[in-house]
Amino acid sequence: MSLSIFLAYISxxxxxxxxxxxxxxxxxxxxxxxxxxxxxxxxxxxxxxxxEWVFYYQHKKNHFLVNIHIFFEFFILAYAxxxxxxxxxxxxxxxxxxxxxxxxxxxxxxxxxDNFNHFNSIANSVASLLMIAILFMYFYNLLQTLETxxxxxxxxxxxxxxxxxxxxxxxxVFIFSDDILFSQSKSFTILWNIYYxxxxxxxxxxxxxxxxxxTQNLLNSSSKSVLQ
Amino acid sequence: xVEQDSEFIKLIxxxxxTIMFLFSLSIxxxxxxxxxxxxxxxxx
Numbered sequence: 671m672s673l674s675i676f677l678a679y680i681s682x683x684x685x686x687x688x689x690x691x692x693x694x695x696x697x698x699x700x701x702x703x704x705x706x707x708x709x710x711x712x713x714x715x716x717x718x719x720x721x722e723w724v725f726y727y728q729h730k731k732n733h734f735l736v737n738i739h740i741f742f743e744f745f746i747l748a749y750a751x752x753x754x755x756x757x758x759x760x761x762x763x764x765x766x767x768x769x770x771x772x773x774x775x776x777x778x779x780x781x782x783x784d785n786f787n788h789f790n791s792i793a794n795s796v797a798s799l800l801m802i803a804i805l806f807m808y809f810y811n812l813l814q815t816l817e818t819x820x821x822x823x824x825x826x827x828x829x830x831x832x833x834x835x836x837x838x839x840x841x842x843v844f845i846f847s848d849d850i851l852f853s854q855s856k857s858f859t860i861l862w863n864i865y866y867x868x869x870x871x872x873x874x875x876x877x878x879x880x881x882x883x884x885t886q887n888l889l890n891s892s893s894k895s896v897l898q
Numbered sequence: 899x900v901e902q903d904s905e906f907i908k909l910i911x912x913x914x915x916t917i918m919f920l921f922s923l924s925i926x927x928x929x930x931x932x933x934x935x936x937x938x939x940x941x942x
Binding site for chain 1: 904907908910911912914915918919921922923925926929930932933934936937940
């Protein structure tokens, strides 16, 4: 088994802890509305990963599925932050970011199946940049409001930290994805492993964040927002 | 020529990813550090 496939497996399996913990916490009804949206995002990602692997085993290109996966993952996560924000200006900015990403839909080349089934570096790179901006807004407001006693027990801090590692880590891989995915050189295609590694980190942080949702509720009984 | 381009792109991706990772790591560390300090200031 090559390193790429091993990392792809590991990053896919790392979704299981987040899914299980999320399921337990959802059943215990400790999630705020925004965390429910994050859990919805995890369920969506799982639904997308199954056909991605099926395509892989059938030796078919699954780039269009990865495009849809990254596109909607950005949308659902951005919507969770939109839901989390209370001040209108920040909701407007996040909504605008979502609109910008939606406007990039035409960059998916619909002219032929081969073109459509091609990794969309423009939309995915812009999604990474916009998410980094949303996460900066979150961290700025976290420091302004100081609502949680222990930041390490704040679920959104872990989720945002994981998302920041992932989206900033994969930015350059997405920008040069055309060169990386279609290169003949093996040492060059190995760069795609960066994507799997950061995906793994993000999913582990997601699982930690969802696990801490119970702790957060014990510290702050009321549902609070830091995006103020 | 093509190989040179590939090597150059590979270098950009490796350096860019390292910088972005260190950048995000420092942001998270700084947020954690300043949060503790600000909280101490607020409640001291």
